[in-house]
Amino acid sequence: MQAQLAIIGGTGVYDPAMLTGLREVVVKNRFGDVPLTLGCYGDKIVAFLARHGAGHAVPPHLVNYRANILALKQLGVRQIIATAAVGSLNQQMAPGNLVIIDQFLDFTKSRPVTFFDGGESGVIHTDLTFPYCPRLRQVLLAAARELGQQVHDGGVYVCTEGPRFETAAEVRLFQHLGGDLVGMTSVPEANLAREAEMCYASVAMVTNFAAGISPTLLTHKEVLAAMQANVANIRTLIRRVLELAAGDVECTCHQAIADFGGFNLLPGKEN
Numbered sequence: 690m691q692a693q694l695a696i697i698g699g700t701g702v703y704d705p706a707m708l709t710g711l712r713e714v715v716v717k718n719r720f721g722d723v724p725l726t727l728g729c730y731g732d733k734i735v736a737f738l739a740r741h742g743a744g745h746a747v748p749p750h751l752v753n754y755r756a757n758i759l760a761l762k763q764l765g766v767r768q769i770i771a772t773a774a775v776g777s778l779n780q781q782m783a784p785g786n787l788v789i790i791d792q793f794l795d796f797t798k799s800r801p802v803t804f805f806d807g808g809e810s811g812v813i814h815t816d817l818t819f820p821y822c823p824r825l826r827q828v829l830l831a832a833a834r835e836l837g838q839q840v841h842d843g844g845v846y847v848c849t850e851g852p853r854f855e856t857a858a859e860v861r862l863f864q865h866l867g868g869d870l871v872g873m874t875s876v877p878e879a880n881l882a883r884e885a886e887m888c889y890a891s892v893a894m895v896t897n898f899a900a901g902i903s904p905t906l907l908t909h910k911e912v913l914a915a916m917q918a919n920v921a922n923i924r925t926l927i928r929r930v931l932e933l934a935a936g937d938v939e940c941t942c943h944q945a946i947a948d949f950g951g952f953n954l955l956p957g958k959e960n
């Protein structure tokens with residue numbers, strides 16, 4: 690089993706229908722079993738992973754991020770395109786808009802955050818100045834612009850622990866801190882991908898104005914409905930990105946922890 694590119698589908702993006710020759714597989718590693726779908730887009734082999742599992746059964750704080758990212762690494766994936774539903778803190782980023790996020794603020798509390806917990810796995814400090822692959826971001830941006838989509842080049846994603854939505858005061862705080870968007874999943878997904886030396890970029894779909902900005906109380910139903918109304922844009926974008934993205938590419942992300950000996954899979958063993 691091998692794949693060059695991966696899509697991590699967030700809320701509302703559960704369907705790998707843009708791929709052909711679909712095959713369901715389960716990749717096992719020391720963190721868990723990861724069900725995903727392999728398929729083709731032209732001559733590229735693409736893995737599709739539903740972040741919240743089939744039927745959105747796994748809440749953001751319990752997603753097995755390490756198992757997911759390691760599974761993609763085991764498949765040989767070198768570039769990951771993620772999708773995320775987000776609330777907006779920024780009047781310019783309205784529901785229905787896409788944002789190719791470029792920074793995050795981490796307000797998570799209880800998640801395993803690294804592959805490197807000391808001991809045998811070592812102590813590794815990864816550079817995250819630019820947490821989303823600047824090169825792959827440009828591919829997403831170029832594709833969205835070419836398609837005439839309402840897209841923003843960059844945005845600061847505030848990652849909360851969830852699963853609850855934010856309080857109005859938290860939203861005001863995040864605005865003061867320079868946040869543009871709020872969601873519950875980009876951390877630790879982005880930083881684990883960097884540790885595993887894979888390119889990772891994320892397209893956020895604004896589904897609502899955040900708590901206290903929105904004139905109404907928030908509901909998950911509203912997020913799903915907004916996502917459904919706009920998911921066609923994400924699908925079109927992903928198709929175009931899969932066409933534009935080189936299957937085989939060299940990037941500094943692939944040497945992210947070279948100083949520490951690189952991210953090594955264990956050949957022939959359980960990873």
Ligand code: HPA
Nearest residue numbers: 774775776871872873899
């Ligand atoms: N907050 C957190 N996560 C979200 C939101 C929100 O307002 N909308 C979609 N995902």
